[in-house]
Amino acid sequence: VWECPPSLLPLPGVCRLLSSVMSGTESHTDREEDYRFLHSMLMEKKLHLLFKIHERLKRFEKRSPIPVQEHAASLASDLAEELIYQGWRDEAKELVSLFSKPHFKSLLSVHDAVAQRDFEPTLPPVPDDVLEEDEDSVKIVSLVKTKEPLGATIKRDKATGAIVVARIMRGGAADKSGLIHEGDELKEVNGVSLENRKPKEILPLLACSQGDITFKIIPASPKEEMSSNKKKLFVRVLFDYDPNEDPSVPCKDAAVSFKRGDILRIVSTEDDTWWQACHYGNSNSRAGLIPSQQLHERWRVALQRPRALFRPRQVKRPGFSISFPAGLRRSFRLGRKSSWVREAARSRRWSAGVHGSFRPPTYIEVIPYHRDPKERHRLVVLAGPSGVGVNELKRRLLISDPDRYGVTVPYTTREKRRQENEGVDYHFVSVHMFEEAILNHRFIDYGRYKGHYYGTSLDSVHRVMAEGKVCLLDAHPSKIKHVYTSEFKPYVVFVKPPRIEELRLTRRRAKFICDEEDTNPVRIFSEEDFEDMIDSAETMEKEYGHLFDKVIVNGDIAVAFRELKADLESIEEAEVQWIPAEWICSSPTTARRSCGHLTGWI
Numbered sequence: 067v068w069e070c071p072p073s074l075l076p077l078p079g080v081c082r083l084l085s086s087v088m089s090g091t092e093s094h095t096d097r098e099e100d101y102r103f104l105h106s107m108l109m110e111k112k113l114h115l116l117f118k119i120h121e122r123l124k125r126f127e128k129r130s131p132i133p134v135q136e137h138a139a140s141l142a143s144d145l146a147e148e149l150i151y152q153g154w155r156d157e158a159k160e161l162v163s164l165f166s167k168p169h170f171k172s173l174l175s176v177h178d179a180v181a182q183r184d185f186e187p188t189l190p191p192v193p194d195d196v197l198e199e200d201e202d203s204v205k206i207v208s209l210v211k212t213k214e215p216l217g218a219t220i221k222r223d224k225a226t227g228a229i230v231v232a233r234i235m236r237g238g239a240a241d242k243s244g245l246i247h248e249g250d251e252l253k254e255v256n257g258v259s260l261e262n263r264k265p266k267e268i269l270p271l272l273a274c275s276q277g278d279i280t281f282k283i284i285p286a287s288p289k290e291e292m293s294s295n296k297k298k299l300f301v302r303v304l305f306d307y308d309p310n311e312d313p314s315v316p317c318k319d320a321a322v323s324f325k326r327g328d329i330l331r332i333v334s335t336e337d338d339t340w341w342q343a344c345h346y347g348n349s350n351s352r353a354g355l356i357p358s359q360q361l362h363e364r365w366r367v368a369l370q371r372p373r374a375l376f377r378p379r380q381v382k383r384p385g386f387s388i389s390f391p392a393g394l395r396r397s398f399r400l401g402r403k404s405s406w407v408r409e410a411a412r413s414r415r416w417s418a419g420v421h422g423s424f425r426p427p428t429y430i431e432v433i434p435y436h437r438d439p440k441e442r443h444r445l446v447v448l449a450g451p452s453g454v455g456v457n458e459l460k461r462r463l464l465i466s467d468p469d470r471y472g473v474t475v476p477y478t479t480r481e482k483r484r485q486e487n488e489g490v491d492y493h494f495v496s497v498h499m500f501e502e503a504i505l506n507h508r509f510i511d512y513g514r515y516k517g518h519y520y521g522t523s524l525d526s527v528h529r530v531m532a533e534g535k536v537c538l539l540d541a542h543p544s545k546i547k548h549v550y551t552s553e554f555k556p557y558v559v560f561v562k563p564p565r566i567e568e569l570r571l572t573r574r575r576a577k578f579i580c581d582e583e584d585t586n587p588v589r590i591f592s593e594e595d596f597e598d599m600i601d602s603a604e605t606m607e608k609e610y611g612h613l614f615d616k617v618i619v620n621g622d623i624a625v626a627f628r629e630l631k632a633d634l635e636s637i638e639e640a641e642v643q644w645i646p647a648e649w650i651c652s653s654p655t656t657a658r659r660s661c662g663h664l665t666g667w668i
């Protein structure tokens with residue numbers, strides 16, 4: 067067994083390592099002599115002292131010590147001189163001899179070098195000849211380049227052929243230096259003229275520069291900073307973006323990737339095509355390029371498939387249910403039940419596509435919201451194509467916590483049936499009352515079915531919320547606008563079908579209720595139902611995706627339910643919730659003043 071000498075005990079890790087090296091080597095060495103040599107080398111006291119020093123340095127490194135003073139060598143020499151005049155006592159003699167030892171002197175001089183950060187490259191003096199031409203306009207900028215990129219992009223000015231700084235990334239090295247600005251013309255890098263060079267020839271020049279880097283620059287005329295940049299502007303992104311898959315991004319390394327739903331802080335919108343933003347909550351994240359709203363809209367237009375835009379689909383949907391377990395099927399989605407509403411939905415889709423009346427999903431301006439425990443809960447809207455499982459999820463939520471969740475009771479003008487209870491299954495009202503409520507805009511959703519009105523009113527939502535419960539409302543996405551206010555602060559969950567293969571597998575035994583007049587009102591899903599469900603989900607996402615806070619894919623019902631429940635709980639517990647700025651900045655003037663030129667959708 068190989069043992070450590072007691073002086074090495076503070077380094078158990080090194081001892082263990084050396085010990086294992088030795089025991090590992092033992093079986094591989096044929097010759098005793100080699101083994102002894104290795105043993106004596108690894109046991110060498112100096113080697114262990116080196117380890118000790120290394121270990122100490124590592125420990126100090128963690129503490130990030132700050133030098134007490136930067137001129138220890140001259141202090142020691144002054145002190146030595148003083149001591150000589152203090153009389154020649156033994157202690158003084160010893161100290162003077164210690165100070166005069168070359169090792170000690172070297173140690174102090176290394177200390178001073180480190181304290182003064184002498185190891186960093188020094189900037190070369192500005193060459194004498196540089197100011198000869200254009201004396202007023204030329205600027206020499208020297209930066210010390212670390213591993214960090216400069217944080218700037220360059221481009222060639224089409225008109226003049228000059229190389230100019232296209233963008234400066236906020237928080238990057240160039241930005242922090244405050245010496246290089248957007249629009250500056252680069253004349254030389256490290257003495258190499260950039261005349262007649264293409265940006266791609268210059269980039270390697272910058273990349274391989276080590277230490278200090280000197281630019282000869284013709285500064286751009288000073289621009290006024292946009293006031294909007296100084297304001298904190300947050301957006302929720304409504305699409306995924308990966309610069310590695312984007313051939314149009316000017317510089318992949320300078321771009322920021324994000325996922326739909328992420329919150330970004332916009333730091334610059336000066337450029338029409340590429341904005342700058344950083345991820346919220348990540349203090350280390352540097353600002354990077356993101357496609358501007360205009361650019362993203364252009365992409366979307368270019369990518370629009372004419373088939374999806376102009377071909378109205380034959381929508382065939384499950385019909386209407388006959389009776390519902392108490393407290394469940396109280397809010398229903400009329401959008402898919404009456405033929406006239408179906409028609410309306412179809413023409414909405416048609417006109418939106420043709421006239422581009424809906425906003426393409428890009429970024430939505432958001433502001434932080436902290437719910438006061440005394441305030442009402444946010445309304446939870448569940449939306450999704452017919453048959454996807456909205457009711458099933460709602461039912462499970464209610465059962466899981468009936469004190470926390472509540473559902474609305476719908477209104478109808480039809481006769482009450484024997485097994486039904488007023489205010490439990492429906493509010494049974496007269497046609498006159500119903501029509502008056504329509505005129506007073508009290509309905510989120512209403513329609514006629516078999517000669518009777520049915521509708522979900524704002525009052526029933528208020529009632530559930532007033533009980534202190536989280537109101538679960540299922541609604542067609544086109545109806546969300548009726549509750550899209552600061553009063554309800556809706557949290558919208560879109561329930562999306564999985565891929566058709568998974569639908570076939572998971573819905574093998576699922577039955578849904580179709581037309582009540584049908585001879586067989588309950589039937590299993592057909593292939594066509596699945597296709598309709600997927601198509602309709604796609605259309606909903608395209609037209610109303612900007613309203614969705616959360617998208618849940620309902621493949622395995624248990625998984626989808628767990629995800630939904632956890633999500634609804636997490637928004638309540640979250641320190642900050644992000645709500646659309648338009649709920650607070652409702653008047654356009656206020657919005658414009660507080661959010662720069664970006665109001666609501668940006």
Ligand SMILES: Nc1ncnc2c1ncn2[C@@H]1O[C@H](COP(=O)(O)OP(=O)(O)OP(=O)(O)O)[C@@H](O)[C@H]1O
Nearest residue numbers: 452453454455456457458572576577578621622623
């Ligand atoms: N993930 C799932 N796996 C298997 N069956 C499911 C799943 N989700 C829902 N179902 C079943 O599919 C059927 C339709 O679901 P549900 O009634 O919840 O749909 P819906 O979206 O509310 O449609 P509609 O509003 O048209 O009634 C029900 O029998 C339900 O139990």
